Ligand SMILES: Nc1nc2c(c(=O)[nH]1)N=C([C@H](O)[C@H](O)COP(=O)(O)OP(=O)(O)OP(=O)(O)O)CN2
């Protein structure tokens with residue numbers, strides 16, 4: 001199976017409120033998002049994307065529109081983390097994103113996957129699909145989500 005992967009980096013703050021160590025503190029990461037697509041290679045002489053599954057710049061633009069522009073330089077706070085959520089809401093104009101689950105890399109990867117899956121499905125149907133999302137929280141720690149319905 002032929003796939004392509006686009007890497008996009010962004011910065012965000014978070015904390016894991018019930019963590020038994022450092023991660024309960026407010027802190028941030030430079031996240032690395034890997035978006036893997038599967039699809040047919042365009043075969044159309046004269047087309048800008050001839051020979052491509054999808055132009056890498058278009059993958060970046062879609063990710064920015066639907067996800068990265070929302071999360072970049074935001075603080076991602078769990079909706080039940082009331083003390084931090086309430087504090088952030090006292091800061092005028094602060095970029096806060098309230099998420100419905102603890103912002104671990106597993107949960108953030110799942111949210112990213114679900115958002116992008118829908119975007120690609122609505123736009124391209126079966127011609128082009130999101131196969132996998134990988135999210136690095138640090139260079140050493142990451143989560144991967146595959147679409148189990150896509151087979152070799
Ligand atoms: N399964 C998970 N474990 C942890 C998560 C997580 O999202 N899922 N998150 C954290 C912390 O938020 C932090 O991002 C990771 O910190 P740390 O383990 O210190 O990672 P480093 O790469 O900086 O570790 P080094 O020991 O410096 O290599 C914790 N756990």
Ligand SMILES: [Zn+2]
Nearest residue numbers: 014023027029
């Ligand atoms: Zn962290």
